[in-house]
Amino acid sequence: MTFLTYLISGISLGSVYAIIALGYTMVYGIAKMLNFAHGDVIMVGAYIAYCVMSYLGLSPIVSVIAAMIVCTLLGIIIERLAYKPLRSAASLAVLITAIGVSYFLQNSALLIWGSATKIFPTVVAGDGVSLFGGQVRITAVALTTILTCVVIMIALTMFIKMTKIGKAMRAVSEDKGAAQLMGINVNGTISVTFAIGSALAAIAGVLLCSAYPNLMPTTGSLPGIKAFTAAVFGGIGSIPGAMLGGILLGIIEIFAKAYISTQLSDAIVFAVLIIVLLVKPTGLLGKQIHEKV
Amino acid sequence: MSETMLKVDNLNVYYGNIHAIKGVSFEVNRGEIVTLIGANGAGKTTTLQTISGLLRSRTGSVEFMGENLFHVAPHKIVSHGLAQVPEGRRVFTQMSVEENLEMGAYTRAKSEIADSIAYVYEQFPRLKERRRQVAGTLSGGEQQMLAMGRALMSKPQLLMLDEPSMGLAPILVEQIFDIIRNLHKDGVTILLVEQNAQMALSVADRGYVLEVGSIATTGTGMELLENDAVRRAYLGG
Incomplete structure (x- = not known):
């Protein structure tokens, strides 16, 4: 029964990775860049939610919404100021800029909120669920995280598949030039992508800090890197891939911690990534696109 | 004289330091089929992409139905009534x-x-x-x-086709050209870029021959089909 408990907490942690990984994979799919500042947007989201709850005394729901609004704007501004001017630059320049933005956000947080760890308040009230006569307990946070992840996955898939903007995003991700010939505003589409990714990052930040309540300016970086790993693991550019990669990564991490070694768990996670990429370089659900002449 | 629909004037397009299009000017009148022919690398695709705004010319202008499209963002051009079928289809x-x-x-x-x-x-x-x-x-x-x-x-007024016959079997090329004729009958003006000069000139009202970035010759489709220099260079005899 402890196995089941571990599995559930793995899925829960993995759900957070998955939500973060969506931001990486969408931005990569559409703007063809790795936004390494994405993890730090999570941290900003968590701080905003923290402030709204602790200083303004508002409800968790309001705090999540506030965090989403701030992060959405932040995502759009980062894209406009830092990445848009580099649209036709070498990808290495964009990558280095993203790392720069990451440090900028971390240091800004340090300046605003200080280096002392903040203890994130409880967002999800309730006792959770007991299964098998109390042998397996699912905390309310874990349950909320998993459900949120499922809802986001379904909503995002529908959005991409059905809506006009969603279709435009797919068109831009395949061929920017052809998309422009159709009348699609590529810059606008990229902004929307950053906005969605950053709003999801805010949700991920709140969920992450609900489960692991130590909030500091570097809170976002390791989960950010792991979620990036998850996105690559699942096949970068693929939305279901990001979800699958995230959840598997969470499960592997928790199992590694539980059954092998707490210290080595991160090493094991990355070792799994390396093995998967050796066997399947495009990731689990990544597609190799063949052109037909 | 019919109305000028597209007026391209003195385009100069560079890829870095390479001067790809050198002072290209031409016109398409409403209701015409006009073709741009030329060898690989003559600048045909570059010209179309410049008209669509995907590439920028350092000089000149692109006027479409009286409006200057030269500084219009590429994604806004299609709503002016100008559509492009890009080279390599790009579906x-x-x-x-x-x-x-x-x-x-x-x-x-x-x-x-x-x-x-x-x-x-x-x-x-x-x-x-x-x-x-x-x-x-x-x-x-x-x-x-x-x-x-x-x-x-x-619903374009002017349809620009870039190498629609590329890589297709002869029977399909015939079919594609039949469709081009049909569209023309339905009132669509057509600017056709082709390496298959024979086919292109036989459907076109007028043609321009592009050579290394400039327009070398122009005339009606018939004239160009019978032009010795054009025959030697593009029609295999």
Whole structure:
């Protein structure tokens, strides 16, 4: 029964990775860049939610919404100021800029909120669920995280598949030039992508800090890197891939911690990534696109 | 004299330091089929991409139905009535046939596009059969039809076709040119870029011959077909 408990907490942690990984994979799919500042947007989201709850005394729901609004704007501004001017630059320049933005956000947080760890308040009230006569307990946070992840996955898939903007995003991700010939505003589409990714990052930040309540300016970086790993693991550019990669990564991490070694768990996670990429370089659900002449 | 629809004046386009288009000027009148022919690398595609705004010229102007498109953002050009079928088709391979057509009508209201979809399916019955299929699984000829259908979805006044015959079997080339004639009959003005000079000149009212970035010769389709220099260079004798 402890196995089941571990599995559930793995899925829960993995759900957070998955939500973060969506931001990486969408931005990569559409703007063809790795936004390494994405993890730090999570941290900003968590701080905003923290402030709204602790200083303004508002409800968790309001705090999540506030965090989403701030992060959405932040995502759009980062894209406009830092990445848009580099649209036709070498990808290495964009990558280095993203790392720069990451440090900028971390240091800004340090300046605003200080280096002392903040203890994130409880967002999800309730006792959770007991299964098998109390042998397996699912905390309310874990349950909320998993459900949120499922809802986001379904909503995002529908959005991409059905809506006009969603279709435009797919068109831009395949061929920017052809998309422009159709009348699609590529810059606008990229902004929307950053906005969605950053709003999801805010949700991920709140969920992450609900489960692991130590909030500091570097809170976002390791989960950010792991979620990036998850996105690559699942096949970068693929939305279901990001979800699958995230959840598997969470499960592997928790199992590694539980059954092998707490210290080595991160090493094991990355070792799994390396093995998967050796066997399947495009990731689990990544597609190799063949052109037909 | 019929109305000038597209007036391209003195384009100079560079790729880095390479001067790809050197002072190209030409015109397309309403109701015409005009062709730009020339060898690989002569600048045909570059010219079309400059008209569509994907590339920028350092000088000159592109005037379309009295409006200067020179500084218009590329995604705003299609709504002026100018559509392009790009070289290599460039359909959205992971989207369905119908979704590709919807993208072609991106700038139009949803309520208006049903008629256009019906029109495209009438022109290309093959596409209707495959409407739910992902575009990447279509054959080359079907992809060309899809690329043309997609461009028609914007209800263009002027359709620019870039190498529609490229890589297609002769029978499909015939079919594509039949469709071009049909579209022309339906009132669409056509600017056709082709390496298949024989086919292009035989449907065109007028043609321009591009050589290393400049216009070398111009004339009616017939004149160019009979022009010795053109015959030697592009028609194999």
